[in-house]
Amino acid sequence: xxxxxxxxxxxxxxxxxxxxxxxxxxxxxxxxxxxxxxxxxxxxxxxxxxxxxxxxxxxxxxxxxxxxxxxxxxxxxxxxxxxxxxxxxxxxxxxxxxxxxxxxxxxxxxxxxxxxxxxxxxxxxxxxxxxxxxxxxxxxxxxxxxxxxxxxxxxxxxxxxxxxxxxxxxxxxxxxxxxxxxxxxxxxxxxxxxxxxxxxxxxxxxxxxxxxxxxxxxxxxxxxxxxxxxxxxxxxxxxxxxxxxxxxxxxxxxxxxxxxxxxxxxxxxxxxxxxxxxxxxxxxxxxxxxxxxxxxxxxxxxxxxxxxxxxxxxx
Amino acid sequence: xxxxxxxxxxxxxxxxxxxxxxxxxxxxxxxxxxxxxxxxxxxxxxxxxxxxxxxxxxxxxxxxxxxxxxxxxxxxxxxxxxxxxxxxxxxxxxxxxxxxxxxxxxxxxxxxxxxxxxxxxxxxxxxxxxxxxxxxxxxxxxxxxxxxxxxxxxxxxxxxxxxxxxxxxxxxxxxxxxxxxxxxxxxxxxxxxxxxxxxxxxxxxxxxxxxxxxxxxxxxxxxxxxxxxxxxxxxxxx
Numbered sequence: 001x002x003x004x005x006x007x008x009x010x011x012x013x014x015x016x017x018x019x020x021x022x023x024x025x026x027x028x029x030x031x032x033x034x035x036x037x038x039x040x041x042x043x044x045x046x047x048x049x050x051x052x053x054x055x056x057x058x059x060x061x062x063x064x065x066x067x068x069x070x071x072x073x074x075x076x077x078x079x080x081x082x083x084x085x086x087x088x089x090x091x092x093x094x095x096x097x098x099x100x101x102x103x104x105x106x107x108x109x110x111x112x113x114x115x116x117x118x119x120x121x122x123x124x125x126x127x128x129x130x131x132x133x134x135x136x137x138x139x140x141x142x143x144x145x146x147x148x149x150x151x152x153x154x155x156x157x158x159x160x161x162x163x164x165x166x167x168x169x170x171x172x173x174x175x176x177x178x179x180x181x182x183x184x185x186x187x188x189x190x191x192x193x194x195x196x197x198x199x200x201x202x203x204x205x206x207x208x209x210x211x212x213x214x215x216x217x218x219x220x221x222x223x224x225x226x227x228x229x230x231x232x233x234x235x236x237x238x239x240x241x242x243x244x245x246x247x248x249x250x251x252x253x254x255x256x257x258x259x260x261x262x263x264x265x266x267x268x269x270x271x272x273x274x275x276x277x278x279x280x281x282x283x284x285x286x287x288x289x290x291x292x293x294x295x296x297x298x299x300x301x302x303x304x305x306x307x308x309x310x311x312x313x314x315x
Numbered sequence: 316x317x318x319x320x321x322x323x324x325x326x327x328x329x330x331x332x333x334x335x336x337x338x339x340x341x342x343x344x345x346x347x348x349x350x351x352x353x354x355x356x357x358x359x360x361x362x363x364x365x366x367x368x369x370x371x372x373x374x375x376x377x378x379x380x381x382x383x384x385x386x387x388x389x390x391x392x393x394x395x396x397x398x399x400x401x402x403x404x405x406x407x408x409x410x411x412x413x414x415x416x417x418x419x420x421x422x423x424x425x426x427x428x429x430x431x432x433x434x435x436x437x438x439x440x441x442x443x444x445x446x447x448x449x450x451x452x453x454x455x456x457x458x459x460x461x462x463x464x465x466x467x468x469x470x471x472x473x474x475x476x477x478x479x480x481x482x483x484x485x486x487x488x489x490x491x492x493x494x495x496x497x498x499x500x501x502x503x504x505x506x507x508x509x510x511x512x513x514x515x516x517x518x519x520x521x522x523x524x525x526x527x528x529x530x531x532x533x534x535x536x537x538x539x540x541x542x543x544x545x546x547x548x549x550x551x552x553x
Contacts, residue, residue, distance in 0.1 A: 009456060013373035014385065017366040017426045024404060024423035025392040031403030040406075103543055104536065105316050111535045111542065113485035115503040116524045119510050120323045123517045131322055188316065190546055197547045246396050249487045253507050270398045277402045278492055286402045294399045 032294070036287035053288035063289070065264055066272040070245065072172035073268060076180045077244045081187045082236055088188065089195035090225070107189040114186070118253035121182045122147065125254075147255055149174035150262035173265035179250050187243070191236050198232030199225070230312040238304055242297055246270050269293055327521035335522040342519065343512070345526070347498055348505035355420045355490075355501060356483040362425025363479050364472070371434035372460050376446065386435075393428045401492065408493055419493040420501065424483065430475040433548075437471040438464055474545040477538060484531055502527050 036053055039046040057063050092102055109117065124131050125146035133143040149156075152170025165171075172180070202225065210220040226233075251260060251271040260267030260275070267275075273293070277286035327335055339345070373379075374386055404423065405414075413419040441464060449459045465472070487503040494500060500508070506527050513519050535542060 010373040010377040010379040010382070013369040013377070017370035017389070017431060018385070020366065020423065020426040021389060021392060021428070023407065024426075025395075025400065026388070028400035028403035028407060029392065029395050031406070032400055035403055035406070100539065104539055107539065107543055107546075108317070108320065108532070108535070110546070111481055111485075111531055112528050113487070113503050113506075113531070115485075115487050115506050115510075116528045117319070119506060119520055119524045120319050122510070123326060123521060124319060124322060126515075126517070185316070185319070193543055193547045242396060246398050248398070249503075249507075252487075252491075253510060256511055273398060273402070274488070274492075277405070283402055283406065290399045290402055294395065297396060 032287050032290045034287075035284055036291045038284050040283040040287070042281040049284065053285045056285060057288055057292065062264065062267070063272065066260075066267045066269050068168055069172070069176060069265060069267055070269045072176060073180060073183075073247065074241060074244045076172065076177070077183050077187075078237065078240045080180070080184045081191055081240045081244075082233060084184065085188050085191035085236075086195050086229075086233075088192045089199055090221075092192070092196060093199050103193075106192055109186045110189040112186075114249035115253055117182065117186055118250050121178075122254050125178050144174060146178045147175045147266075148262050150265050153177055173262065175255060175261045176266045179247070179254060179266055182250055182254070183244060183247060187240065191240070194232055194236055195229070198229045202228045230308075234304075234308045234312050237308075238301060241300055241304070245293065245297055248274065323521045323524055326517055327525050329518045331518065335518045336526060339509075339513075339519045339523040340526070343505060343509050344497070345502075345505060345523065348500050348502045351417075351420075351498075351500065352484060352502040354417065356480055358417075358421045359424050359483045360476055360479045362421065363427045363430055363475065366426050367430040367434050367475060368460070368465065368472075371431045371438055372464065374431070375435045375438035389428045389431060393432075397488070401488070405492060413493075415494050415496055415499050417499075420490055420499075424486075424489075427475070427479060427482075430479070433475060434468065434471055437468050441467055470541075473538075473541060474548070477534075477542050477545055480534065481531065481542075 037048060037050055039049045039052070088106065092099075095102070127133060127143060127145050127148060130146075132146065136143060150173050152165065153172060153174055155165045155170035156174065158165060206224045206228070207220055210224050215223060247268050248270045251266050251268050252274075255261035255266045260271055269289070270293070273286050273289040276282045276289060329335075331338070370389075374382065408414055408419050408423075411418075413422075445463060446459055449463055454462065485503060486501075487507070490501045490504050491507070494504065506523055509523055510520060513523075
């Protein structure tokens, strides 16, 4: 009897967590794949349609637009979300005085809800009397339409010179760029904290050795900081990629539904998935989109791991 | 970095000062939203604490068949982003007739694999000899968890609580999808609807944004050192 209870004891402890993980994680994750092969709408399962949702996806121009928008978004947000926090971290490194004040300042956007932040930035970007345009006016620049501007930024910059850039060549719309700015601003604090922790792990002797060898500020960054910080940089790179692929609240609140922004230029993948699933109840198709998102993120993580595997220096 | 916050408060006091706050509060039932959010946050965090502490304890201290596989299964769910399983979760919840209930807002989030991972790491650092001494003194397995392990893990537990309070308070996509009636809305969903309704009344919107952020802001200012170091630690989970 005692042996019996003993061998079941661990199960009792794990049971609550296991039950929830099974019902609300494992089953839905597998379910995504399952449902993506069916026609499933508000009336429930209609029929098994095998790869129909996927072939529909390939021929769906709105899907490709959302993929293009998401790529623009990720390619803009991730590098900026590494460079700016890295600069911040290097400036703040070793400054013990006022540490908590700085920390409060740059970390505040991280703990504030994406919805509240979006509402505030909608006002900041408002074309009629919003602070951002007021600031531009102060420097003598023309006011911009920001969240209501569907034109690509390259197009906007080059069209006065008479250069026309059609479609994707025009770049992300100004509205999407506005979302990128907010996204980077929100993530700066978290990434700065990670970089600061990474910098603290680099022993000071390395810098002294570099200085003795005649390295300047750039030299010691290039040969000490950058290589020894690479595990942190790599982690930030992967996390920011995964997180920015999932952007939803910013799109939903700042460029409100049903649009997904001016001419659909801020319609990102997860927002499109939401529209398909919960506006149209095209559950089967939305599941195919989820699977696509999952495979893209998995693929990116594997590729980044491969590429970084050769470059990342672990001590 | 702070400018947007300054502008938020400044604009909220334009044309009418503090009466904007009262007006925004009465325009939509923010009282209900607050209450819902508090209920959801408190119950979610309690659930996470109980389920994570128990599971982490088993993973950290007990020998059993399939422990490694189970733990890997838990960890693997952490790698899958939420939007991937959102749609089938909705299907499951509607089958359970949970749509538009507190259960839908709370139950799926009463497990946090990262919390299990964090607590397990911490529990493992407690020396085995302590367990043997406690058992000699007649302590049961659960008694050891309750009277020895948990009191020794205060800082890890605080980290878990802070993470989940912030996550729960700020969560948006999930409550947006699983609730639809006005009296089930949480703060973030309520604020986003208010944003659509009061489209260009910016002083009112800024007032609403301010009182929706203030509770977390206070939590952050009071425990910022703990929060920031928790986040820094979350980056080292690999």
